[in-house]
Amino acid sequence: MHEIVERMKNKDVRALARAITMVENDHPDKLEMLSDVFSLKKHALYVGLTGSPGAGKSSLVNRLITHIRNEGKTVAVIAVDPTSPFSGGALLGDRVRMNEHFTDDGVYIRSMATRGSLGGLARATKDAVRICDAFGFDVVIVETVGVGQSELDIMKIVDTTAVVLTPNSGDVLQIFKAGIMEIADLFVINKADLDGVGKLKRLLRELVMMTATEEHKVAIVKTITTQNEGIDELWEKVKEHREYLYSTQEGKQKRNAQFELEVYELIREEIWREVKSFVESNDDLPPMDSSADPYRLAKDWLEKWKEAVVDGKR
Numbered sequence: 001m002h003e004i005v006e007r008m009k010n011k012d013v014r015a016l017a018r019a020i021t022m023v024e025n026d027h028p029d030k031l032e033m034l035s036d037v038f039s040l041k042k043h044a045l046y047v048g049l050t051g052s053p054g055a056g057k058s059s060l061v062n063r064l065i066t067h068i069r070n071e072g073k074t075v076a077v078i079a080v081d082p083t084s085p086f087s088g089g090a091l092l093g094d095r096v097r098m099n100e101h102f103t104d105d106g107v108y109i110r111s112m113a114t115r116g117s118l119g120g121l122a123r124a125t126k127d128a129v130r131i132c133d134a135f136g137f138d139v140v141i142v143e144t145v146g147v148g149q150s151e152l153d154i155m156k157i158v159d160t161t162a163v164v165l166t167p168n169s170g171d172v173l174q175i176f177k178a179g180i181m182e183i184a185d186l187f188v189i190n191k192a193d194l195d196g197v198g199k200l201k202r203l204l205r206e207l208v209m210m211t212a213t214e215e216h217k218v219a220i221v222k223t224i225t226t227q228n229e230g231i232d233e234l235w236e237k238v239k240e241h242r243e244y245l246y247s248t249q250e251g252k253q254k255r256n257a258q259f260e261l262e263v264y265e266l267i268r269e270e271i272w273r274e275v276k277s278f279v280e281s282n283d284d285l286p287p288m289d290s291s292a293d294p295y296r297l298a299k300d301w302l303e304k305w306k307e308a309v310v311d312g313k314r
Contacts, residue, residue, distance in 0.1 A: 002241040008135050009040065013108065016135050023127040031270075034127055039136035044076075047238055048154040049188075050144040051164030056190040057143050060164060060234075065101050067231045074106040076132035077141045078125055081111050089173060108137065126157050126262065155183040156261050160241045162234070164188045165204075166271040167196030184218055185241050188234060192222035210288050215250045216241075278305045 004022075007015035019037070023030050047064075049057050062076060069074050103105040114127060125142060132140045144154050154161055163184040187204050189197060201220060208218045219237040223230035245251035279285055279301050286292070286300050 001029050002036060004033060005036040005040070005134075008037075008131075011136065016108065017110070019131045020124070020128045023124040023131070024112065025107045026124075030127070034130065037131055037134040041130070041134055042136055044133040044137055045139045045238070045242055046129055046133075046142070046160070047139065047160040048142045048144065048158035048161045049164055050154050050161065050183075051188075051190075052166075055164040055166050056225055057164050060188065060190055060223060060231075061143050062100070063142055063223075063225050063231045064141065065107055067235055069101075069104065069106055073138035074136070074140065075136040075139045076108040076135070077110070077143065078128050078132070079109065079111045080125060080141045081113060085275055089273065106133075108132065110126070129157060156258060156265070159245055159255075160185045162186050162188050162238070165192045166183050166188050169201050183225075185187065186219040186221060186234075186237050189220065189222045190225060192230065193224050197222065199232065213250060215248045216244050274302065275305050278308060 004015050005041075008019065019033060022033065027033075032163070048060060051057050058079070061079075064075065065075050101109065110128065111134050112128065129140050129142060140158075142154065142158055147184055161183050163186075165187060167189065189204075190199055201222070204220050208220065211218065219240070221230055221234045223234060225231075245255055285304055286297055288297070
């Protein structure tokens, strides 16, 4: 573990890829490695893009990479792709659209499979973002699958979340029914050369007014990726939101709430791992049976695990 981290300090890209693979595969020593990685944190800017399929997220990320590189900053992209039902791997469409950056040493692109994870995010995405930060990238972009009622996990990972919409696509309905306003730090109306832009922007303005605070109002940006329009304004809004997070009390509260969520999720994951291991190695427990009462079974297993912990058996 320590060797991988040391190699990352020396900008070894293979060590970076190896570290991300370890968290994807849930390596038993990953927490030790991630603790070392956290000590290298360089406070990169974490940006998330989410939106319905076909909204042009990958093309938007491609343009953003170019814009950020022109500022002299390095970029890592974590593209969370749907899992293939045949191979279990990620469908690499996002990487294909960003192929012009593959030979750029200042850009690192990694696809991660959702593997059935709720929220359209691989479980290891947060760890992958931290690893890229520790490696020294200035900006880490997370592109996620879809927008829906289970796709809200992105707000637990990034500093700034951009929800990408397109005119006349019905995306606004998702905003109302899925609570996307809770995670959107800015809205991007992509493909703004299509009809219906004015209507969509009016609806978004009404939504934004309902949730605006004295310190922060969700921005609305129009982009046309095919013509490279609006990318500079989008990037400026991202940087403005970063300033809000680190210079206002409201921003600090948001970051603290995000940190609390992360700690509890880590605890929950470790408890689940411990209970699962205990159940699988204990033949005295009530067996798994699809006809059994799942509530009673879960209660029995948990109580037995607690007893074992108290007795010092675990």
